[in-house]
Amino acid sequence: MDESQIPEWCKHWLEPRDDHSRKRLLLLRAAFDAVAESGFEGLRTRAVASLAGVNVATLHYYFPTKQDLIQGLAQYLQAKFIVVHGPKPAPSGFPALDRLRQEFSDSRYYFACEPRLLLVNLELGVRGKRDPEVQRVMEEMHFHWRQGLEEMIQEGIASGVFRNDIARQEMLSLLITLLSGIVIAGGDRIGELERVTEAWILSDKVKKRLARQREPK
Amino acid sequence: MDESQIPEWCKHWLEPRDDHSRKRLLLLRAAFDAVAESGFEGLRTRAVASLAGVNVATLHYYFPTKQDLIQGLAQYLQAKFIVVHGPKPAPSGFPALDRLRQEFSDSRYYFACEPRLLLVNLELGVRGKRDPEVQRVMEEMHFHWRQGLEEMIQEGIASGVFRNDIARQEMLSLLITLLSGIVIAGGDRIGELERVTEAWILSDKVKKRLARQREPK
DNA sequence: ATCAGAGTCAATCAGCTGATTGATTTATTT
DNA sequence: AAATAAATCAATCAGCTGATTGACTCTGAT
Structure with missing residues (x-):
């Protein structure tokens, strides 16, 4: 894969500099694992928080609603597909x-x-x-x-x-x-x-x- | 579609004679509608029962567990795909x-x-x-x-x-x-x-x- | 008439679920 | 050092969820 083709926003997405984005990504990775494990049907905010080693309330601090988390996951997947080949x-x-x-x-x-x-x-x-x-x-x-x-x-x-x-x-x-x-x-x-x-x-x-x-x- | 190709078990499945199977099918159709509407993520036994105009307990009489209902739905879909062309x-x-x-x-x-x-x-x-x-x-x-x-x-x-x-x-x-x-x-x-x-x-x-x-x- | 079994339902249970609150800690700025 | 903002968590809330219970009805057999 031609690495130069990977857009900047995508690198920032998957390798963030600031702590905030890094923890955000940590939560998204946990959400990814959770969905991969048991699908959206079995997706629980508590499980995601636990997988990320974080309190549920902290998850809701980064993603006010479950829907926000899911939309974040969709963008995470998008970035993944651009990078992984x-x-x-x-x-x-x-x-x-x-x-x-x-x-x-x-x-x-x-x-x-x-x-x-x-x-x-x-x-x-x-x-x-x-x-x-x-x-x-x-x-x-x-x-x-x-x-x-x-x-x-x-x-x-x-x-x-x-x-x-x-x-x-x-x-x-x-x-x-x-x-x-x-x-x-x-x-x-x-x-x-x-x-x-x-x-x-x-x-x-x-x-x-x-x-x-x-x-x- | 060659109607003679449709197996017997499939006809019995979609056009049952006895009351028991008929109500069973009614519930499966309701489950189908419910899943079509909101997916498995939003599938609720209460919603299915309500759609079928039946009490939740009655649903559990025909399908002891939610899983049984879902397996029934899978078979219903199978019969559908054999018949609908x-x-x-x-x-x-x-x-x-x-x-x-x-x-x-x-x-x-x-x-x-x-x-x-x-x-x-x-x-x-x-x-x-x-x-x-x-x-x-x-x-x-x-x-x-x-x-x-x-x-x-x-x-x-x-x-x-x-x-x-x-x-x-x-x-x-x-x-x-x-x-x-x-x-x-x-x-x-x-x-x-x-x-x-x-x-x-x-x-x-x-x-x-x-x-x-x-x-x- | 009586009984047994199938079918139905209102009410209820124990546990889960997304989300909030308020207190506490940590980091940054002034 | 003090003040402000960001981040985190334990505890809790209100409502939902799958499933069960026990009472009631209907039907067909005896």
């Missing part, structure tokens, strides 16, 4: 392809190393269906992700790495739906999906060049 | 293609006419991550769906309707992930996805024949 795939010589492979690498990484991130994401997603405040944050997150993929596709088609006989929007819809599906359909078979997706999205020219690279003879 | 697509002359189009028709129908079904399904899916009893029912549901798709693919490839240069398992994985993704990625753009999917999965022969049918000239 899977290992960078080996350069293929085609930037768009590398970018695509990064998406699958991320998915693999989340399933293998950060399953709770996916769990809490799912919880917040469901809650967002009824909670407009949470929904706003989740949609913002989704928007940035979508925008990144859109740039990838545009670059991929322009550079001849991706096929040019499919409309950008259709390519984008399919990719987003597919990557979203991975999160709920299960983490096994990501390798299969990656192979099929590449076979579908890459231009014939690039596919042939990649095949030649694999068997130099 | 979108309109049958116009016959294309290719059974496998019709079957595929039915999947997209279902998705469209759920989004347009039964959004609460998707909502409760999502809620139960998330709960299943922590509730083994619910998970069992959800996995059973998923298994039948997967099996149906597997048969479709097998038949599609054997009859030359689907392309034969992709492994069955890969085709299945992609299709399941894609259809799962639709549920969370949003109901707009299903048309786009259907078009792209057909372009991807159909054999060249069938694609040409379909194009000829569209422009008979």
Whole structure:
């Protein structure tokens, strides 16, 4: 992951300088653990405070209401997803392809190393269906992700790495739906999906060049 | 939808004869409404009983614990998904293609006419991550769906309707992930996805024949 | 008519839940 | 040193929550 791409506000969010923000973050991490453990259904302010080693009243000092805590958690998750990524795939010589492979690498990484991130994401997603405040944050997150993929596709088609006989929007819809599906359909078979997706999205020219690279003879 | 495919147990489930099962179902429908309205987080036995026009104690007579009610709800949802389908697509002359189009028709129908079904399904899916009893029912549901798709693919490839240069398992994985993704990625753009999917999965022969049918000239 | 069992409900229980209060401590400024 | 603000906690509140109890009704069998 290109570290320089991580925005400033995000670093400040996850590595605050002042004590106030640090303790705030401590509480959010506790809330994250609590939700990962027992979902929103089982989320209790007392449990969060206890996990953070703090009195309940202190929690309410930082987050006046439970709702404030939950909104804070949504923002915490957003920052997390911007920072946490899977290992960078080996350069293929085609930037768009590398970018695509990064998406699958991320998915693999989340399933293998950060399953709770996916769990809490799912919880917040469901809650967002009824909670407009949470929904706003989740949609913002989704928007940035979508925008990144859109740039990838545009670059991929322009550079001849991706096929040019499919409309950008259709390519984008399919990719987003597919990557979203991975999160709920299960983490096994990501390798299969990656192979099929590449076979579908890459231009014939690039596919042939990649095949030649694999068997130099 | 082929009505004869609906199993007997499912009919009995949704149209019970005896009073006991009928009232049981009444309570489950109330539970469904309650979860659709405010999620599991806001599910209260009192609210369910009230929605069903019944005393709380009566609810506990039919469902000794809240957990029993939730497990019942999971089974109710399972029966619902077996019975409720979108309109049958116009016959294309290719059974496998019709079957595929039915999947997209279902998705469209759920989004347009039964959004609460998707909502409760999502809620139960998330709960299943922590509730083994619910998970069992959800996995059973998923298994039948997967099996149906597997048969479709097998038949599609054997009859030359689907392309034969992709492994069955890969085709299945992609299709399941894609259809799962639709549920969370949003109901707009299903048309786009259907078009792209057909372009991807159909054999060249069938694609040409379909194009000829569209422009008979 | 009597009895047994299924079904229903008002009332209640013990414990939990989000939030508040008021006192106390800690850090910063004047 | 004194004053002000920030931070923390034990104790408490009012209301909710899942579940139980015991009394009452209805139905069908004896």
